Amino acid sequence: MPQRRDAAIVGIHEYPLRVVGPGVSAIQIKAHSASKALEDAGFSWKDVDGVFDAGEAPGGGGLGISEYLGLKPTYIDSTNVGGSSFEFQANHARAAIAAGKCNVALLTYGSISHSERRAIGTAGPGGAGIPTLFGNMEDTWGMTLIAGYAMVKQRHMFQYGTTEEQFANISVVTRRHAMRNPEAVKAMTDLEFVGVKEITVDDVMESRLIASPLHLLECCMVSDGGGAVVIASAAAARNARKKPVWIIGTGEATKYRENGGDITVSAGAQSGPIAFGEAGIKPSEVDVLMAYDSFTITVMCMIEDLGFCRKGEGGAFVSEKGRLHFDGHLKPVMNTDGGGLSSNHPGMRGIFLLLEATRQLRGESTSQARNPKLAVAVGNGGQLGARHATGVTILAAD
Amino acid sequence: MTTQRTLRPQPRFPEQDSHHFWEATKQHKLVYQTCNSCHGVVFYPRTHCTHCGSLNLSLHESKGRGAVYTVSVIMQSRHPSFKDLGAYPVAYIDLDEGFRIMSTVVGVKDSVKDIKCGMKVKVRWEDQGQGGVSLPLFEPA
Numbered sequence: 001m002p003q004r005r006d007a008a009i010v011g012i013h014e015y016p017l018r019v020v021g022p023g024v025s026a027i028q029i030k031a032h033s034a035s036k037a038l039e040d041a042g043f044s045w046k047d048v049d050g051v052f053d054a055g056e057a058p059g060g061g062g063l064g065i066s067e068y069l070g071l072k073p074t075y076i077d078s079t080n081v082g083g084s085s086f087e088f089q090a091n092h093a094r095a096a097i098a099a100g101k102c103n104v105a106l107l108t109y110g111s112i113s114h115s116e117r118r119a120i121g122t123a124g125p126g127g128a129g130i131p132t133l134f135g136n137m138e139d140t141w142g143m144t145l146i147a148g149y150a151m152v153k154q155r156h157m158f159q160y161g162t163t164e165e166q167f168a169n170i171s172v173v174t175r176r177h178a179m180r181n182p183e184a185v186k187a188m189t190d191l192e193f194v195g196v197k198e199i200t201v202d203d204v205m206e207s208r209l210i211a212s213p214l215h216l217l218e219c220c221m222v223s224d225g226g227g228a229v230v231i232a233s234a235a236a237a238r239n240a241r242k243k244p245v246w247i248i249g250t251g252e253a254t255k256y257r258e259n260g261g262d263i264t265v266s267a268g269a270q271s272g273p274i275a276f277g278e279a280g281i282k283p284s285e286v287d288v289l290m291a292y293d294s295f296t297i298t299v300m301c302m303i304e305d306l307g308f309c310r311k312g313e314g315g316a317f318v319s320e321k322g323r324l325h326f327d328g329h330l331k332p333v334m335n336t337d338g339g340g341l342s343s344n345h346p347g348m349r350g351i352f353l354l355l356e357a358t359r360q361l362r363g364e365s366t367s368q369a370r371n372p373k374l375a376v377a378v379g380n381g382g383q384l385g386a387r388h389a390t391g392v393t394i395l396a397a398d
Numbered sequence: 399m400t401t402q403r404t405l406r407p408q409p410r411f412p413e414q415d416s417h418h419f420w421e422a423t424k425q426h427k428l429v430y431q432t433c434n435s436c437h438g439v440v441f442y443p444r445t446h447c448t449h450c451g452s453l454n455l456s457l458h459e460s461k462g463r464g465a466v467y468t469v470s471v472i473m474q475s476r477h478p479s480f481k482d483l484g485a486y487p488v489a490y491i492d493l494d495e496g497f498r499i500m501s502t503v504v505g506v507k508d509s510v511k512d513i514k515c516g517m518k519v520k521v522r523w524e525d526q527g528q529g530g531v532s533l534p535l536f537e538p539a
Contacts, residue, residue: 124477131413136420137442138500139407140533141488142472142480150470151490158468158515212471212510257490259439259497263468385468385490 003280006098007105008237008244009090009395011041011230012355018187018223018344019114026057026226027068029110033228034069041230042241043104048230050075050102052089056348057110065108075102081254082381083292086229086350087391090377091250093231103233107354110226111346114191120222120347121146122210134387146219146295148383150211153297156264157213159312164213166315167296168204171217171341173324174293175199178338180326181366187343191221218296220340220349227351229358245361245375249279249394256387264312267390268305268378275376275392276307283307286394287372288360289324289332290353292380293339302378306392308332326367332376336360336367350379354393361397373397406479409531418457419443423532426523428460430497441497462521463539464493471509487513491536505537 013036015029038045051073055061059068062078075096079088086107093105113120125139156162176198178184188196195203199217207216237244251274255267276283283306291302300314309317322328326336335341337356340349357375359365375395382388409420419442422429431440434456438449446453469489475481487509492498503519506512519536526532 119476122474122476124475124480125407131410133413133415133442133444136409136413136416140409141500141502142406142475142477142483142486143488143500144472144475144477146474147470147472147488151468151488154470155468155515209471209473209510211473214470257498257500259441260492261498263490 003248004098005234005246005248007094007231007233008246009229009354009358010232010237010240010242010244011037011043012358013037013040013228014183014344014352014355015226016183018225019190020112020224021115024112026110026112027059029226030057030060030108030228031069033110033226034106034108037228037230040241041232042239043230045071047104048106049073050093050096050105052077052079052093052105052107054078054080054085054089054109054348056080073102075105081389081391083294083348084350084379084381084389084391085348086354087377087379087393088252088389090229090231090247090354090393091252091391094247094250097231097233103236105231107229107231107351108226109228109348109351111348112224113222113347114224118222118347121219144211145383146214147211148385149295149297150214151385152263152301153213156297156300159264160315162300162315164205165201166319167218167300168201169318170293170296170299171204172199172201174335174339174341177326177336177367178342181338181343184338184343187221187223191223214295214297220294220345221342223344223346225344225346227355229351229354242362243398245358246396246398247393248396249275249281249392251275251278251392252389254387254389263385264301266301266305266380266384267388268302268380268392271390271392272306272378275394279394281374281394284331286332286374286376287369288336288357288375289334290357290375290377291334292349292353292378293335293341294345294349294380298380298384301384302380306376306378326369333369336365336369348381350381350391353377353379357395361395406533408526415443415445420531423523423534426532428462428521428534429457430460430493430495431455431457439496441499458495460493460495462493462534464491464519466503466513466515466517466519467492467498468515469503469513485509489513489536491519499534501534501536503537504535
């Protein structure tokens with residue numbers, strides 16, 4: 001199947017602050033980012049005819065966002081599958097553009113999770129609202145979001161012999177990249193990280209357990225933030241200020257607790273091969289991997305399930321010298337912006353995967369890989385150990 | 399047998415799918431369903447088979463024996479019911495009849511060290527008080 005180049009990312013913006021203070025709302029971050037991303041693309045407000053919105057910001061959503069921004073789209077998508085919403089939305093934007101339903105799609109994200117002191121990972125079950133089956137079977141046990149991921153790590157270690165040291169390598173390389181990114185350094189400083197510096201495997205293993213076997217330094221931050229992505233048709237992309245970054249493969253899937261199921265296998269095992277098949281490339285060809293690092297285990301599962309290595313061999317893969325680091329000699333480099341672990345995670349990190357993948361393919365990263373041609377953004381939303389959704393977006397340089 | 403009274407969130411009703419499951423716990427019965435068409439095990443409870451879509455299901459009582467599939471001991475929880483309880487485990491238990499339930503494991507000294515994947519466990523009921531449900535906890539078998 002020939003690779004299709006119907007749609008491309010032409011404009012991006014990452015909101016620079018992770019602590020916005022009381023004067024800024026989530027939906028203002030979206031509007032600000034939209035304005036900046038359209039400027040990056042060299043497009044105007046009036047060019048936007050497709051609007052994608054997860055409804056994460058009060059006042060937004062499929063109904064509210066167009067009015068708030070002042071747009072008159074002819075294509076509206078309000079997909080929300082948690083943190084991977086933006087991979088799903090980018091994939092849907094490409095499909096809509098390929099079908100001729102819109103020419104210029106706008107994706108925005110805004111959150112003030114930190115300023116609202118939202119305990120995303122440790123809040124536990126709600127116990128309010130209309131009762132649901134899942135809530136009734138789970139809330140009584142006090143499950144937290146972090147524990148949902150921790151249970152996957154526990155099983156991964158049991159099933160494959162993956163070690164704490166191997167998991168810690170993911171935190172170490174991500175922090176190294178973060179220390180090269182001024183916005184990430186400011187983020188960690190503003191969020192009062194203990195020690196805004198490079199970290200070691202021992203640092204990670206000696207940090208306190210939040211939900212065994214996950215340690216503090218294996219968990220993402222809770223920040224404010226946001227961003228925007230402009231995706232254009234091939235024709236429109238030719239008028240953009242910068243070189244287009246083509247969407248060449250897309251996949252999406254969901255997975256959940258099943259009787260007898262393998263919790264170490266994510267929905268990425270389903271969505272990954274679809275995306276790679278569509279792109280007509282192999283994981284070994286990928287230069288840049290932007291893997292959703294809500295926790296180290298998320299990255300481990302994404303790497304394995306997308307086929308960068310065989311299932312259960314992710315521990316060795318992430319520990320190989322020269323792998324994942326921006327200046328390493330082995331493909332791919334990974335999470336070169338500093339990730340959710342050390343740069344930006346306001347609750348739904350998926351958009352930042354698209355932003356940094358685009359920066360890499362444009363040559364604009366603070367931890368720039370050498371002349372990368374192919375990047376993969378893999379977002380994982382929901383709870384890895386329970387119901388979750390994995391969206392894969394494969395990008396190619398012009 | 400009732401252990402200490404806890405402040406866990408309780409299942410809330412009306413919720414039509416889990417209603418019969420929680421009603422059965424009042425008699426200390428752990429129930430699950432199978433499909434009369436494809437014979438698949440259905441859990442959490444439903445009115446349809448999640449394997450084939452059949453609406454023809456049977457209800458069974460489990461013997462309450464199984465193994466820990468995986469576990470996490472939660473050190474930090476800000477939920478009001480749990481934040482003062484200290485560390486507590488949450489586990490998936492695979493029952494011998496072929497269904498997987500979320501629960502906790504009690505009756506061990508050190509939750510972090512002593513609860514292992516594959517460990518054999520059996521159900522232990524924790525009554526929630528007058529007219530309330532009973533929670534199926536698990537302890538080493």
